[in-house]
């Protein structure tokens with residue numbers, strides 16, 4: 001466990017999958033966790049779970065694609081816990097899995113708004129709060145799709161874009177005691193990948209086989225890396241991207 005006692009953390013997309021595992025992990029290491037999601041029921045059940053194991057958490061209904069909603073998230077965190085020390089900008093959607101020639105503008109706009117504008121808006125307001133406070137650490141969720149063409153165009157483009165946002169924010173804040181990194185998960189067993197499996201089972205199986213370990217990752221295996229990146233132990237890591245992908249990028 002890391003020493004997160006007395007620290008406040010935001011986790012977007014915290015109601016499900018990787019975000020839920022990270023919220024649980026940060027809380028079990030002592031952080032006060034703000035679970036941010038559009039899914040109120042899911043988010044409140046994560047908070048209940050944390051509280052029933054003796055941890056501290058709050059749910060704030062948040063749409064990361066809306067600036068007023070993200071500002072409210074950061075303001076509520078500061079009002080509730082007095083500081084913002086850590087953030088995991090992880091909310092994301094897969095969108096329609098169609099080839100480029102069949103993609104619609106509506107789907108493009110929706111995926112870009114949530115996945116990429118959402119991360120930028122979170123960075124903007126979180127960094128402001130950290131600059132006024134005592135610095136902090138941030139992790140964004142990219143993907144193996146952030147470095148390859150594996151996936152539909154809007155999804156792949158946003159996951160590449162998140163690496164750019166990560167690097168810019170890291171350079172801008174490197175002398176302000178703020179670190180900004182990205183995780184690039186391989187295929188992880190979550191509702192997102194389960195939807196992919198239901199829609200196109202054969203493509204999904206092929207995809208899993210492209211991971212040399214021959215299995216899906218567990219959300220907790222990403223949460224472990226996120227916790228390390230947010231901890232003091234990662235004190236020289238900024239602007240970096242961390243593969244946790246069962247060997248996918250090594251092929």
Ligand code: NAD
Nearest residue numbers: 013015016017018037038063064091092143187188190192
């Ligand atoms: P998930 O669907 O289980 O969880 C995503 C969460 O984000 C949900 O709770 C959802 O309600 C929330 N969300 C969606 N739109 C939102 C919005 N506008 N504002 C706030 N919250 C919103 O998916 P997951 O697999 O846990 O994915 C988490 C992140 O990991 C995503 O960014 C995804 O692209 C990325 N990722 C997932 C995989 C995988 O295989 N599962 C692989 C690489 C990267």
